[in-house]
Amino acid sequence: MTFLIKGGLVAVVALAGSVSAVFAQTKTLDTVKARGTLNCGVNTGLAGFSAPDDKGQWGGLDVDLCKAVAAAIFKDPTKVKYVPLTAKERFTALQSGEVDLLSRNTTWTMSRDTSSGLNFAGVNYYDGQGFMVKKSLGLKSAKELNGATVCVQTGTTTELNVTDFFRTNKLDYKPVVFEKLDETVAAYNSGRCDAFTSDVSQLYSERLKSPKPDENVVLPDVISKEPLGPVVRQGDSGWANVVRWTHFAMVNAEELGVSSKNIDEMLASANPEIKRMLGKEGDFGKGLGLENDWAYQIIKGVGNYAEAFDRNVGAGSRLGIARGQNALWNKGGQQYAPPIR
Amino acid sequence: MTDLPISVEKPRRSIVDMIYDPATRGLIFQVLLVVALFALGYEIVTNTIANLKKQNIASGFDFLGRTAGFDIGQRLIDYAPTDSYLRAFWVGLCNTLLVAAIGIVFATVIGFIVGIARLSQNWLISRLALVFVEVVRNMPPLLTLFLFYFAFLKTLPGPKQSIQLPFSSVLNVRGLSLPMPIWQPGSWLIPVALAIGIIASIVVGRWASARRIATGQQFPVLWTTLGLIIGLPLLAFLAAGLPVTFDYPVLKGFNYQGGLVILPEFMALLIGLTIYTASFIAEIVRSGIQGVSKGQKEAAAALGFRPGLAMRLVVLPQAMRIVIPPLTNQYLNLTKNSSLAIAIGYPDLVSVFAGTVLNNTNQAIECIVITMGVYLVISLVTSFFMNWFNTRMALVER
């Protein structure tokens, strides 16, 4: 009997909790529309993902996602206010409402998703942690790094991963931890550390920026899974949908061969999938609280996923990172978007 | 409003009188302040609770017991990634205290030397001291740290081309590796001898000054003290049969392994903090010495003191009274400035606790409050100690 009462109480409390959670929702989409700009939290400077040029124009893969969301809402990819955030500030900034969307190469982990008031809306870059070392050391694998000094940037999962890696392999290492990426890289370049560990994409970007790129190699070992993606506040599933489907629209567009260059011709396409995506058929935009040409605006203003990737981190950029894991699912990669129907 | 009945009992006082009564007014202001503070506090607490709840952020201090999972580059106490966040906190705190303590000693020594040099009869030396003070004092300490840190990294060679120093020490970009003494059984005699030496030298000092006051005879206190403090432990060391072996740094793999390693981050932080604080201490010492009336120096000269002796026995002890309060402030500043370590990768308290731990637990409030609390405690303890020392100095001199 007491069991039943207790169970009932728990159910009531849980129900009340969920109901209040629904009512407590603040409609981020409405706020953004009313404000007229999207506040987007980005990295203070990470080449290929989000970095300002000397004129303050932001560019990068993460920045393109901000632009795409703005294009979907306002039909104008420039209506974004970029808020550069350090690793330490990023979640607080999102939780306090300073930014509507955090697109700052943030790793999707269970604890972040479940106990920090965050909600991950997708993965716009599959990454993994690796090591960069001086070529002259002649290393073939990260397992040969016993006794090495390793430069790490704090505020990331990186610090925990590297500790786990060395512990599992019963190796010894000495960390040198910096608050900011620039200092970490400067220390590695001046020989303070034998290895610099970070997400592989970042390693490639830093390798290019180093004084002599050819003297550095990125070791083949990838010691962690780092799905990087946009984050929104928990408890606003409508807003999460907007962000999630913005990314999916870019991926679907690539899959369907729709790009910013051919999109106006594609409007006349007979392919029903393209018709649905571009708002010629169905009311898909309404479901997001947007207009039906939302995906058209995204692709027109920013391009599909392949274009964004190529422009910022891929073959068309100075980083020259191969698609690899980030290729479409039907080309051996993992970028997979549910269909628009 | 407990005083309301009282004012009612005095019918001659009108409301206006009451408002103009300083005591009543004071009370009103205080009540207002309390109400305002409580309102502010209430607002903050409710907002924070609401925010934390809404965002599903954990709160409380339970996280301190959880496994840290990350490693720390310099540790004075045993620590492994499997230890708790609390342990990591202690590691960071020890690192902060270490750099602050050594920095205070060095800054004091250099500061006094430069301060005295500022007043040197030698024109060149006093100018050099002036230039040092003016250059260092007017630059942000953070910039000084960057300059030293990156200058170190640039000029020091890699491990394979290390600079070999005496006693098997090596200097390279990974730091200064020294042989680490490993004490063998029997070495307990040495600290005991040191303690005896210190106590004995205090006794000798007292006796010598009593004798000097009584008979006017000098006793070579300095040499006796040195002999006692260095000689006794040395004797003990020999008597115990050299109970020490050394762990020498050896080049193995990537780097020199073993030995005692002083990190370049530590060296840069120490030197940066030391010279920055020393430039302020130098000015304090200079104004302290100038604050001692000229007659004192002349009287000492008339009594036949040599200038150095006059400085040491007559001027400096009196200058200390002026110097100590601002000196305390500089010590506290140095300790607080050690938090700049975060910019050059030295694992101090702020870097470890308000940095890595905060990032991994996401419990900003707890981490920042604890960190601030620690500095506050350090400040208060130092202030109390220096106040105590100051009172003693002042009494002794009068």
Place this chain on the structure above:
Amino acid sequence: MTTDAATPGTRPPRLDTGPVGWMKKNLFATPTDSVLTLIGLYLIYVLLGGFIDWAFLRATWTGTDGKACTWEGAGACWPFIWNKLGLFMNGRYPDAERWRIYLTYALALGGLVPLMVPGVPGKLYLSLYMLLVFPVLAFILLTGGIFGLPAVDTQLWGGLLITLVVACVGIAASFPLGILLALGRRSKLPIIKWASIGFIEIVRGVPLVTMLFFASVMLPLFLPENVTFDKLLRALIGVALFSAAYLAEVIRGGLQAIPRGQLEAGDALGLSYPQKMGLIVLPQALKLVIPGIVNSFIALFKDTSLVLIIGLFDLLGIVQQSVQSDAKWFSPSTSTTGYFFAGLVFWIFCFGMSRYSASIEKRLGAGDRR
């Protein structure tokens, strides 16, 4: 042996006068002195010689990227500074709008210079202009958004502009709070007194870095939902609270220097507390503590470099970002040149202000001695 005749006056030995005599007296008075002088000379030779060699003889003067500065034994890389000067001074403030920054500086100088020069009339009006009119003008000019000025987001601000804004707003905003805290600390009312002491001692006991972390990470959690501050504004709040505590102590020093008789005279005239403080005590006390205030400002000016830790790009921050992450300008001497430049700018400002504060101190001292 006595002589009645006056000894004819002899000139001092040649070696005691003139440059040689001066050197003998000031540089080589004793053997120790001589050794010190020689060591000093050697130090000067090494440091100054090394500096001249680096900054002038082996420096690179022209070039369009880091390659120009990459040669064996290259010294300072000056083209890096020329090229980035706009960035270092104004951050990413749009080129077309930069005149607004310069106009703000001109408006500030127009008010400050006559204020600082002793003997210029109209100090009261100038102070009112600087305290009331100028901040509004500066705010409108720099942020824009009205009167047809395009809005410039604070996120685009950077370099020396941020350094000056943080330091000036910090000191200006902390001024009223500092006065209140100083008066509060000397108050006879226990609650006010202890609240003031508590605030002052807590803030003075913690490093600025933790205050900045507090402002950037904790402050947002204290605010009601959807009330957010600009990142720069948050840093300013942290800096202002921090500097208020230090300023309060400086002002307290001034208050303590005012003789009791002044207050008692105020009482005798039947003045109220605000009147006594506002008309008698504060004008005298604040004048006394001008050097202290300037010194606090210098300290604050240097401390603004810490905002780089929370991701704002002040002068040092933007120099650091450029030297460490701009691949185009990478060369062995870029970073040294960059830090040297930042150091030089900071130094010129701080040294100038400290000289000014010293001269005021001297003048006040002279007045006191009568």
